[in-house]
Amino acid sequence: MNAAFTAEELQFQHDVRTFLESEFPRDIRDKVENRIRLDKDDYVRWQKILYRKGWVAPNWPVEYGGTGWTAVQKYIFAEEMARVGAPEPVAFGMKMVAPVIYTYGSEEQKKRFLPDILESNVWWCQGYSEPNAGSDLASLKTTAVRQGDHYVVNGTKTWNTLGQYADWIFCLVRTDNTVKKQEGISFLLIDMKTPGIKLSPIYLLDGQPEVNEVHFDNVRVPVENLIGEENQGWTYAKVLLTHERTNIAGVPRSKIRLEKLRKLAANTPDGQGGTLMDDPVFAKKVAETEIQVLALEFAELRTLAAVSVGKAPGPESSILKIVGTEATQYLDELYMELAAWHSLPFVPEQFESGFAGEPIGSGGAAATALHYFNNRKQSIYGGSNEIQRNIICKAVLGL
Amino acid sequence: MLQDSVQKFVHRHYSFDTRKEILASAKGFSEEYWQLFAELGWLTVPFKAEDDGFGGLAVDLMVLMEEFGKSMVVEPFVPTTVLGGGLLSELGSAAQKAEWLPQIMAGSVQLACATAEPDSRYNLASVGCTAVSKGDSWIVNGQKILVLNGPDADQLLVSVRTSGAVRDADGISVLMIAANTPGIERKSYTNVDGHRAAEITFTNVSVPADRLLGAAGKALPALEYVTDRAIVAVCAEAVGALDSLLHKTVEYTKTRKQFGTAIATFQALQHRMADMFIECQLARSVTMMAAMRLDSDVPAVDKMRAVSAAKSRVGKAIRKVGQEAVQMHGGIGITDELDVGHLFKRVTAIETLFGNSDYHTARFARLG
Numbered sequence: 001m002n003a004a005f006t007a008e009e010l011q012f013q014h015d016v017r018t019f020l021e022s023e024f025p026r027d028i029r030d031k032v033e034n035r036i037r038l039d040k041d042d043y044v045r046w047q048k049i050l051y052r053k054g055w056v057a058p059n060w061p062v063e064y065g066g067t068g069w070t071a072v073q074k075y076i077f078a079e080e081m082a083r084v085g086a087p088e089p090v091a092f093g094m095k096m097v098a099p100v101i102y103t104y105g106s107e108e109q110k111k112r113f114l115p116d117i118l119e120s121n122v123w124w125c126q127g128y129s130e131p132n133a134g135s136d137l138a139s140l141k142t143t144a145v146r147q148g149d150h151y152v153v154n155g156t157k158t159w160n161t162l163g164q165y166a167d168w169i170f171c172l173v174r175t176d177n178t179v180k181k182q183e184g185i186s187f188l189l190i191d192m193k194t195p196g197i198k199l200s201p202i203y204l205l206d207g208q209p210e211v212n213e214v215h216f217d218n219v220r221v222p223v224e225n226l227i228g229e230e231n232q233g234w235t236y237a238k239v240l241l242t243h244e245r246t247n248i249a250g251v252p253r254s255k256i257r258l259e260k261l262r263k264l265a266a267n268t269p270d271g272q273g274g275t276l277m278d279d280p281v282f283a284k285k286v287a288e289t290e291i292q293v294l295a296l297e298f299a300e301l302r303t304l305a306a307v308s309v310g311k312a313p314g315p316e317s318s319i320l321k322i323v324g325t326e327a328t329q330y331l332d333e334l335y336m337e338l339a340a341w342h343s344l345p346f347v348p349e350q351f352e353s354g355f356a357g358e359p360i361g362s363g364g365a366a367a368t369a370l371h372y373f374n375n376r377k378q379s380i381y382g383g384s385n386e387i388q389r390n391i392i393c394k395a396v397l398g399l
Numbered sequence: 400m401l402q403d404s405v406q407k408f409v410h411r412h413y414s415f416d417t418r419k420e421i422l423a424s425a426k427g428f429s430e431e432y433w434q435l436f437a438e439l440g441w442l443t444v445p446f447k448a449e450d451d452g453f454g455g456l457a458v459d460l461m462v463l464m465e466e467f468g469k470s471m472v473v474e475p476f477v478p479t480t481v482l483g484g485g486l487l488s489e490l491g492s493a494a495q496k497a498e499w500l501p502q503i504m505a506g507s508v509q510l511a512c513a514t515a516e517p518d519s520r521y522n523l524a525s526v527g528c529t530a531v532s533k534g535d536s537w538i539v540n541g542q543k544i545l546v547l548n549g550p551d552a553d554q555l556l557v558s559v560r561t562s563g564a565v566r567d568a569d570g571i572s573v574l575m576i577a578a579n580t581p582g583i584e585r586k587s588y589t590n591v592d593g594h595r596a597a598e599i600t601f602t603n604v605s606v607p608a609d610r611l612l613g614a615a616g617k618a619l620p621a622l623e624y625v626t627d628r629a630i631v632a633v634c635a636e637a638v639g640a641l642d643s644l645l646h647k648t649v650e651y652t653k654t655r656k657q658f659g660t661a662i663a664t665f666q667a668l669q670h671r672m673a674d675m676f677i678e679c680q681l682a683r684s685v686t687m688m689a690a691m692r693l694d695s696d697v698p699a700v701d702k703m704r705a706v707s708a709a710k711s712r713v714g715k716a717i718r719k720v721g722q723e724a725v726q727m728h729g730g731i732g733i734t735d736e737l738d739v740g741h742l743f744k745r746v747t748a749i750e751t752l753f754g755n756s757d758y759h760t761a762r763f764a765r766l767g
Contacts, residue, residue, distance in 0.1 A: 136657035203735035271520030
């Protein structure tokens with residue numbers, strides 16, 4: 001890709017590098033390199049730095065705070081961010097609810113919500129899935145009943161990521177039971193401090209309470225928090241999901257992880273007198289993954305090119321979701337194979353900030369199996385990979 | 400008979416909730432159950448008749464471990480009996496066996512086998528931990544990693560280098576060292592599958608000369624043989640656990656409704672479950688083959704190849720069946736609250752233990 005950059009683009013790359021070298025906080029960078037879990041404050045601090053630079057929302061329209069970058073500039077920026085391990089802003093506000101607000105929200109809603117998302121003053125979480133509405137999201141049952149100038153919301157949402165840190169939640173709710181299931185859904189914004197909302201944590205395989213069930217018991221939501229028109233929520237959410245999918249390929253991060261994997265493998269004894277990169281089987285797996293990520297990268301660039309000439313990301317974005325998540329998961333497997341015995345210890349405390357003891361295993365080895373377990377979620381969330389294949393069958397192949 | 404008694408026990412007394420309580424207890428396994436295992440005679444299964452054991456056949460071991468696998472039994476059966484007891488049985492003198500084997504089978508001693516090192520990967524011949532003879536003692540220095548049952552073992556069976564260079568096949572010995580000997584530092588932890596392990600450092604540890612098992616420098620074949628038996632044991636455990644995963648997935652897809660129908664009616668999922676079934680059957684078959692070879696009188700190298708074939712093939716089944724079980728359960732499959740995720744973690748750990756698929760595929764090829 002570098003060979004194709006213009007002089008202006010190379011200058012841009014230089015500017016991004018210079019900025020990241022001087023402004024990405026050293027302590028956060030150290031944490032990322034040592035696989036220490038980042039806390040909310042780390043994300044907020046870094047996002048405010050990006051905000052002040054004006055680089056926080058490359059994908060937003062310029063009028064709401066976007067950068068106006070070309071597809072190539074966005075690509076360069078994402079790659080440079082990944083190279084230094086700079087975390088992207090948490091997606092729920094920036095990439096998920098904001099596009100719905102600036103596309104379908106009222107002027108008042110845009111003024112009220114978008115600036116605080118940009119500056120990371122307000123954190124958002126998602127209220128989509130329900131215990132009995134997963135892949136079949138449109139069958140959701142959480143109801144919102146209009147009473148005067150409020151909706152009264154009742155029901156349970158699940159797989160709510162990081163809701164314990166969120167100030168607001170965006171929800172799909174049922175406002176009409178009498179029509180086709182997709183046609184009775186509305187898109188509501190709800191303040192998490194509203195009486196009647198209760199969170200119960202769900203612990204995942206790595207032992208972390210990453211997700212929650214969110215219970216709504218007669219929660220009163222002002223009608224001005226409805227996005228767009230009543231019963232049009234499914235249409236808005238579908239657009240959002242396509243956006244989510246184009247962001248999901250994770251190519252820059254996979255490329256950096258491959259580079260690190262190769263370095264680590266070249267320094268990992270194979271027990272036979274060489275290193276793991278001398279092992280032709282392991283080396284071949286690394287090479288094959290690199291080829292897969294390259295193919296994925298150009299599939300993504302083709303999609304971005306289509307978007308930049310005005311087309312909406314179409315059902316092809318399902319390819320990015322499937323292949324991107326599978327590449328991430330396969331990289332987790334390779335990291336675990338590299339770590340060998342030391343993939344086994346469960347010592348999450350040594351990946352918390354402030355851990356002062358001697359860690360078990362080197363180079364984050366003891367985090368590898370935990371990442372493998374945790375990232376199984378990637379082929380399940382955001383529209384499971386089975387649903388993505390259904391989309392390709394229906395919308396692309398016409399089956 | 401054996402299968403029946405183990406099946407009854409795990410069915411009645413080893414529910415998922417009981418297992419959780421056991422894991423949360425101080426030792427991470429149940430001493431009460433350990434005593435029960437002894438009373439039921441299960442701790443004698445890995446031992447030969449001449450050692451007053453049940454017979455020591457790998458096929459019997461397979462029967463027991465498969466049932467353990469279905470309910471994810473966490474008691475340190477493999478470290479104490481198959482590995483520790485196996486080394487004593489293979490290498491020990493008549494006096495050493497008479498002293499220790501009855502205690503093991505009675506459930507009154509816990510053992511751990513310390514072989515892996517920071518740079519050894521899965522190669523048992525890569526031994527940097529040294530033992531130097533000094534008067535009536537061996538002085539041991541070095542580091543061992545991932546010692547299963549290390550935190551609770553009374554005695555450690557440690558592979559040490561008494562001569563030669565780091566990866567020489569010759570010059571490897573096994574010492575049986577009391578875990579409370581001065582100079583031993585144990586860093587204990589829990590593994591992702593709930594089993595306990597330790598990193599153990601030996602600093603000028605003085606071990607009485609009579610704690611050497613077998614001839615000095617000649618222990619590698621026994622280490623390999625005993626580890627191979629442990630491999631068949633954990634492969635059998637995986638076979639049981641994979642069967643559980645398949646069974647639970649099939650049942651779940653019959654009850655989980657999306658788009659107005661049970662998801663088991665989708666042919667895309669049906670075929671994947673058929674593939675899981677095929678993987679489970681191949682894993683079972685190849686493990687049975689390895690157990691039978693171990694029990695036969697074929698040359699040692701053929702036994703080693705059979706065991707590597709099993710570990711390689713079972714490892715592949717673990718990836719496939721484990722990942723598919725989680726995927727078809729959806730979100731609930733990656734939560735801590737459902738047993739499926741714990742089965743997935745245990746089989747994933749087994750995939751790594753004693754060498755992963757790639758390692759054993761290479762070993763199989765090299766020995767051919």
